[in-house]
Amino acid sequence: MTLTRPVVVGAGVDRVDGPLKVAGAAAYSSDITLPGMVHVALVRSTIAAGRITRLDTGAAEQLPGVLAVLSHHNAPRLAAGPTNNLGPTPPPPLQDDRIRHHGQYLAAVVAEKPYQAAAAARAVTVEYERTEPVLRIEDPAGELRTDPFGMDATRGDAAGALAAAEVVHEATYVTAENTNNPLGLFATVAQWSGGRLTVHDATQWTSNTCQTLAQMFEVPESAVRVYAKYVGGAFGSGLRVWPHVVLAVLAARTVGRPVKLVLSRPEMFTGIGHRPNTVQQLRIGAARDGGFVAIEHEALQTVAMDDENLEPVAASSASAYACPNVATRDRQRRLNIPCPGSMRAPGEAQANFALESAIDELSYLLDMDPLDLRLRNYAQVQPQFGLPWSSKALRECYQVGAERFGWSRRDRRIGAMRDGRWLVGYGMAGVSYLWWQVHCEARATIGSDGTGYVRSAATDIGTGTYTVMRQLSAELLGLELDQVRFDLGDSNLPWSPQAGGSGLTGALGNAVHAACRELIRTFLRTVVNDSASPLRGCTIDDVAVSGGRIHHRADGKLGESFVAILARHGLDELTADGVSDPPDPQEVGMAPAGAFAAKFVEVHVDPDLGLLRVPRIVSVVDGGRILNEKLARSQIIGATVGGVGQAILEETVTDPRTGRIANANLGDYLVAVNADIGEIDVTFVGEPDQLTPLGTKGVGEVGLPGTAAAVANAVYHATGKRIRSLPITIDDLLG
């Protein structure tokens, strides 16, 4: 049967969860109300390091509606959560008197009404013994972790090649701390009932939340059910089981009633991760003809006390370009800061800014067009493994992007292009995104009415999983879209990995592919000896599916419907499971490729006021097979908007004396608004990836990196000012 290359790509399929969302009827965890539900408010530390000397909850406990106040005095000891492919669970809350960061949870108040809980939280008094916090990335008082991911890469002799190189560019690049700030306030609703726990959460990974809570509260995983039917954005902040989730579960157990805990916007800055700031040294050596002879990339980032965060920064530079001598080094400085975590394109967002800025700088030293320089050093094979890529159309990204953008109209002289009083700059960057794929499971059923039901514990955080998996299921089962239901967001469904790392569509899509294929096999087994069936004796390779029927591949008339098979055999339904696992690159003889992209950006700079505008961005993406071009395009648009934020707006500012985040609200922490965004042009190129039956590569993150570098490169082209720190602000441009 022809399931190995499904042609399900639909440019025009609208989001299947869209009608609910535009009607305000999609229930996010903060919208869930249970009978008898009470509310939790949090008390947070107002110092960044030290210990609690006194925590008085007496006044709070007397306030109207208050049911309980949890603190390190009365909270039970909790087991540590598991370590998974992203690292350990963040430290459980309320376990001791130690302060690790400003904003750390010190107490949780449970009350009948949310405002009663909030009022009582403010009535909890805390006294501290303050010690000097370590807050700056340069501070040698903070522990320095070397090669924290075991991903430092070397090939050849980078130092030797740099010493001998004809042209060397060396510079330090700095990226600010950014905060995910999904618009949906993270909320957890928790209910214990007879030893069973039900949780509605804003998470990107129900299977992990289930497993973690089971382990921490020492109950079987089968007693825990985690729902995340709709998530109001996350961008990586929902990948871990944060302390507030644990507190909600603990509070529910303590008061014996369902509880709801909704983080406030300021709490969203300290409790659910952030993109760590970095300081990066880049050294690139080249021959006069532009050929790279050496790349050295050293990146220092921040990490919290008692925590780990998987955020390879420099590591990605090892595979971006053909270059014989490479050394990458990642380091982490441990500080008294809230836990960093993944934020859309973790590591790559920061690394790409440094690498692609450095290449732009080198192009001026070589007097080469920056696009030509990138093509000159194109990695035709994966340079670290020496294997052919499973797919790579980055060259086409560059070519199509240059055409659509009008790169040839670029006057190479600095400051030569103008639009009235505005200086105009053109800049570009390349993106080679890392590959990420993990185990995933799915289950498929066809019922006696002929409709399909496919499901997995996965989440749809706005990425379109509900939609593309329904499309895919319909295609693979030969049904119409409205004859298939795809369910997700429930840990009781087959195990799914995180909606993260741009890996879910591939992992889940291949699991759905396997489940649907196995389901067709199950139907064929059912009729294998059935003399009444025209499919008797057929194997899966003999048949195809369409119109609710299985039929001979060669003769569409020779077959029968799912309904007929089920009815004749007295079955209500047939069900099959499918799993997908990442292939071993060595075994398949290919280097797994992530998505590739080229970014072309036009900026306008007001030379007198330092105003910076980004009226036009062209993105060309090789994302392998695109399952739904409309939704994939939205992913690229959205990530590009996030990239504009990183480039010119977003900076989480920590008071260097107290460790308090000084702009922990959406009025002072600037994210891109509608007026900041101009024309965003998106094109997909390339072929289905060779590594998996589905051929997707994942496009959730690739749209973000490259944006900041292309903006910075365009700013240099417009103004001659090389800005090596993000975000690029008015004072940078007036300085």
Place this chain on the structure above:
Amino acid sequence: MSQDSRNARAAQPAAGDAGTVRVTLTVNGADHELLIDSRVTLLDALRDELALTGTKKGCDQGACGACTVLVDGRRVLSCLTLAAQCDRRQVATIEGLSSDGRLHPLQEAFLRHDGFQCGYCTPGQIMSAVALLHEGRTGSDDEIREFMSGNICRCGAYPNIVAAIREVARQGAR
């Protein structure tokens, strides 16, 4: 005593002493009589008292626009509006926008143009857009962008939001 604990004590609230008020809210055409704390915002009254959770809380500080509703036809941030201020006024929320199961043209246009991803800001975006059409601020893409900039979309669907509003505005003009 440290500076921090003094601050914490000074910030003690006077919970429960502000009294309750009787408020009649007309929401999507239906009257609701509420006996609520005088400090309750319109947003919390809609969500917690009337179970109209289509209106979202994104910041509770008037900075994101997720809670946008119409009061007497004008868009307001319901998190910065006290319910008590809306006594006997007409409140319109996302739940009242469709009629007889048929989506409002803006809802349809948001769907068609994929003007959202996670969907959390969407009710606020659409209510803002409804007002925008009445305000006559849809003359150009730049004008739409400017006057929709009180509504943050962190998923970054702005170009599609502009396309959806532009389309409905042009249909209306015909």
